[in-house]
Amino acid sequence: MTKVIWFTGLLILLGVFAVSAQENVLTLTVVAHDSFTYSEEVMDQFEAETGITIEVLRLGDAGAMINQLILSRENPLGDVVFGVDNTFLGRALDEDLFVAYESPALETVDEAFIVDPDHFVTPVDYGDVCLNYDVAYVEENDIALPESLADLTNPEYSGLIAVENPATSSPGLAFLLATIAAFPEDADYTYLDFWTDLVANDVAITEGWTDAYYGEFTRYGGTRPFVVSYASSPPVEVLFADPPTDIAPTGAIVADGMCFRQIEFAGILQGTDNPEAAQQFIDFLLSREFQEDMPLQMFVFPVNGEVELPEIFTTYAAIPENPVILDPADIDAGREDWIQAWTETVLR
């Protein structure tokens, strides 16, 4: 009996050790966050044309992904990374994670998206973080939509707003950055004053987007008709409406200075053995095929200016004319202090 257990245990340990370390020259490992997705046929086509096999390694949310890349810098987890956004870009650039590559496909991309002049990272998509509202609730209760961030501290919005914690959530951080742009640190009325007033106005703060949207939002049984989400959420609500509808049940408030623009980047990781294949993959991310596929897969907007948006986006998505755009270097310089100050003001 003892022998049997001994033997089984040994077998299991052996099995654990015997990990296949097969190296295939043509396999490219793409590190990404959990939301990275695409149509199978688009990727199949890329693989067929180039002979490269793509393996995707999803490492949690964008923040967790970057941390794991930094921790594994000496022995990288993959060849390419997708999904570093401008709120974390500074940290990633500081840590020297990438190999520079200027893709010829960048000529289709608006200058405004090319944030890194050294091309360590390449912009792929963007999206705007905005306040969303429950259309039915707002109409029934005759609530006027806020026209600026300052409006949110008015008593008429008391107890009606849900936002995410900037320390644990990417839209939460984006929204905090929008408030910092609106109420700068050196102004008489700073972002911390604004947040103090917002808390006094009974704002709900949640850990992440899911808890805000599916926990607090009136549309899903919560008590708050305003929630921080994306400008692309209303078309997605139509896409996944139940029962089907052609009237958007939610709306995004895209007034000037109320939205923060997130840009997502891809980069070639230091230490890759397949730099050429990695470059081909970056080009592919900017190609018409992939860029056209993105909106309905990841609910983001293409940076390739030649690509047309799907109908559901042109009909239901509002694109802010003047979103808040901050320099990643500034964000990186301030992020930790802002989050710390925010935490002390709002949570303690």
Added chain:
Amino acid sequence: MRWLGRNGLILLPPAFLLIFFFYPIISLFIISLAPDGVIDLSGFADLFKTDYYLRIFLFTTGQAALSTLITVGLALPAAYAFARFDFPGKSLLLSISTLPFVLPTVVVAAAFSALIGERGLVPLHLEGTLTIILIAHVFYNYALALRMISSFWATQSPRIEEAARVLGAHGWRLWWDIRLAAIRPAILAASALIFIFCFTSFGVMLILGGIRFATLEVEIFRQANSLLNLQIAAALSIFQLALMFALMLVYTRLQAQTSTDIQAAQTVTRKPKTRGERLFVGGNIALMSLLLFAPLIALLVRSFRSADGWTLQYYSALSTNVRGSVLFVPPLEAVANSVVYALATTVLSLILGLIAAYGLARRGRLSALLDPIYMLPLATSAVTLGFGFIIALDEPPLNLRTSRALIVIAHTLVAMPFVVRSVLPALRSISPGVRGAAATLGASPATVLRLIDLPLIGRGLIVGATFAFTVSMGEFGASLFVARPDTPTMPLVIYRLLGQPGAINYGQALAMSVILMGVCAISFLLIERARTLGIGEF
């Protein structure tokens, strides 16, 4: 070599912990506290600069103690009812009561808000209060207390009780001196696990308690993952581990002092006869229904309700890939992935846990030290372990960072303590004399194991297996931070669905949660069956 052959087995569990737990987390601590090769302990100093961390610590401990007390207090009478009485649907009730354990917190929060909350059946405003945290902790941990205590209770001979009664013990004396004294090891074991669980509570705190209730675990996550402030995160982790180790040391001492001899292996259950007994059993079932089953039923109902009334469409939507997306997972595949991981975890943690428990049952200085160590993975935050894996397990022969084995290993680290705790109280109460006598009479070690040990520890083994399986099915802890090859499990599908807006996505997440509950309920019943089939009645 001979010694190793005979005793080497006992080294397996410590070796497993050494390689897959201590090596990763110590690697992370070294990188965090000595990034440039010089040890920098300023992270610890930062902890004492303000009273912020002290307050977090006090709150964390207080709520964990309170949750444990309430949970065990509520489960104790039910454990007696389940150990002593026979009633219809007993194993189904046990099986269902374990379901909360596997449900993601977001889903539980949805179920709760359908019941209590401004728009719920009972219009109470509990959001963000300590009350809702306590209710949720009882909801999650009730079954743990119920199953661990009642399985041990069932092996205790009722004859002692009868004797005590004849000798004049009544009322509270009968309960306190006789009944509770006999099952103290099991109560302690369950309390220890529940305390750790509530101490490291994460999802419950953030989602139901609101952001203002921070526990140490939440703070570690925030510092490590959001701020990449590894120094403070490491300091907090080490503090939490040291604290848990100290607590478990005390617990192990208590535990060792209180083991009782089990006399009767065959269990004596009967139908409740008197009115009082029927009321007792019925009352406990009613309490369980209110506490555990009502939220589960609310969830079930919601998964079949749309704005238009009753519907099956969320279930059918689960198996259609509308957008041709690579993230789409057919539900059967998610079920299969979950079950395969869970079975592997159960087998591995049963083997390792059982060997560990035999080692600990020998008593002595080494086992007094090892016992609390086995509990430590439970008290380690997922982000610490996940980052540790990334750093440490990156070179052959341990290049496991992207391996499926790592998921099973991560689950096993968390599951093993459940097996150890479930089996150990019974194992310790087998007096060595019985085994010795059997051996003297010519029984082989295998026969001793089969005829003496198994009948006594069998129930504990079933409970351990159930929770090991559950830990893996619910994917708590470390695995959320383990990079996984493309084998999405049911909880992962739920998280993905809840990451996108839209009524259909939400409905599908609820439907997937119901499927998760169904698969678990069936599995629990099958595990329970193993008691009467295969291994033999015990």
